[in-house]
Amino acid sequence: MKIFAERVLLSEGWKSKQTLTIENGIIISITSGKDESAECVGTVIPGMVNCHSHAFQRAFAGFSEQGSDGQDSFWTWRNVMYQFLANLTAEDAKTIATQLYIEMLKSGYTRVAEFHYLHHDINGQPYSNLATMAEAIFEASEQSGIGLTLLPVLYQYSGFGQLPPNAGQKRFINQTNTFNNLVSDCYQLSQKFGNTNVGIAPHSLRAVDKSSLQDAVAHIRALDSEAPIHIHIAEQQKEVDDCLNYYQQRPVQWLLNNFQLDPQWCLIHATHINEQERDDLIATKAIAGICPTTEANLGDGIFPTAEFLAQGGTIAIGSDSHISVNPVEELRWLEYAQRLIKQQRALLATLEQPSVGQYLWAHTAKIGAQSTNSNTGELAVGKQADLLVLDENKLSLFAARDAHVLDSLIFATQNNVISDVMVNGKWCIRNGAHAIEQQASAAFAQLLKQVSQSL
Incomplete structure (x- = not known):
């Protein structure tokens, strides 16, 4: 051709x-x-790479915008999510993902990293085929034509200190050995579906402990030494406070002190990051995965993008909860948030590339490819x-x-x-x-x- x-x-x-x-x-x-x-x-x-997607959440975009006398937050939003997904079948998950992936393609995303944590049946019991729900995602990617990096999610606890999961999380939970078996099954599936690969996504530091995280990383790296590893981190101030109370360290600080990060790690959100964490993260060449429209919708906060990029950090973008499925809007708000904070214009550019639009598109497409370990992102x-x-x-x-x-x-x-x-x-x-x-x-x-x- x-x-x-x-x-x-x-x-x-x-x-x-x-x-x-x-x-x-x-x-x-x-x-x-x-x-x-x-x-x-x-x-x-x-084409743009979407570094962070929860496909099933596309189906309840718009269901969680009811007011609550100023008491609504990320944490109350989660309750709507739990209620929504309680009865979704594997066929439902495929229907949602197929619609979403077509929307992504039409808006300019050509590959997606699917942070997939809906694993079990509606009673919270594992399917006889552990990868039943994951296979629905592979099939949706095949039907739509989008490239897929599947990231099965390790989710074990409801909070720091190994708190028991709540009822709404029952479809997410796996012990480490079962999770590693699921990852192996997904790895085998990726050999059957074209233009796909597999990494892992430890959900967050509140949902996994150090030992399980170590075991999961070792397992995926034995399958693929360059497999992507994505993790939610420091998205909300409460998460930072809870981490400080439990570990006596901030989330990004704890991760950096306990794991050898590399360019295949992608820290999703990292919203509440201090200067020392920022500098140390940049030194590892790990990626910050920013999702501006979801972070705005959930009231997370604003990542220090201008400083991070100016010091050599790398970022990718994602649509996360799919309140918007549009890379143009993600990049627009990435820049606009910095303008509103700093009361300046045209901040995310360089002397070598003064066009904000060109710099952001080229950078996030290329780093998005890195975040998915895919041979994409530039022509x-x-x-x-x-x-x-x-x-x-x-x-x-x-x-x-x-x-x-x-x-x-x-x-x-x-x-x-x-x-x-x-x-x-x-x-x-x-x-x-x-x-x-x-x-x-x-x-x-x-x-x-x-x-x-x-x-």
Whole structure:
């Protein structure tokens, strides 16, 4: 397959009139000029990687916005989540994930890291096939066409000090040996499904202890020495306070002191991080996984993004609870939160790359690929062909010089300007549409109607 791009954002920057040759999902050559056999497209940019997703939560977006006399918080939001998922089946999980992944593709995500913790049946009992729920996620990724990094979640306790799990968490809980067996089963599944891989996600320091975390890390690294390891950490101030009370250390500080972090670790949120933790985290080359729309929706707080990036830190973005499924909105709010704090503009850029939009898109796509251990995130020879084609008619209504394209995309456009999406060398979205989106949305809408009656 060959495509001719009038302009394309390559790893070294914008280039005009380039032909990309793709074989077996990989870009094998990029040459100047038009190959007569190539399909002609306009503006091409790399696909975005979503570093943090809880797929089932897409189905209760909008159900948790009722007021509570100023008493609502992340912790009360969780109760709505527990109530919602109590009766979801594996088929329901597949229906939700398929709808979500099509939405992701249409908005520009070409790969997702699925932080998957809905493991057991509605009674909290393990399925005879431990990976039943996980297999539903693999099938949804296959049907939609999105690349998948599955991260089975180790979840054992309801709070620091190995507090017993509450009733709402019964579908999440695994002992370490069972969890490691589940991970092995998922690893085997990933050999059957194309464009997928497996890591792990210890849920949080409040949900696992040191010994179980050590065992889980050792197990996945025995299967794959570069497997991604993601963990929620320091998302809420209460979590920091509880960690201080139990460990006498802050969460990121404790993790850094007890584990050898590396570039395959991704610390999700890390919202409440102090300067010493920030500096020490940067030194490990681990990633901060930021989810601006969910962090805003849950009232988490704001990550010190400007300082973290200025000192050489790396970040990826995720849609987390899917209150928004749009990388443009995530990046817009990543920058806007810093502007509101600092009362300045155009903060997340560099002297080498003064375009905020271009810097953020290129950085988070590349680091998102690192967070999933996938050969994606930038367009170059040897990389997987995960790319987006922008609608020239819509782009023409905004500043459209090379230097302004991604600034316009992120800060000026209100409607989706992505017309076509390729994943692993295959077109998943053409002219803004997915081949199965109508049946997927109909099934999802029917499920939503049933679920809403129980809330």
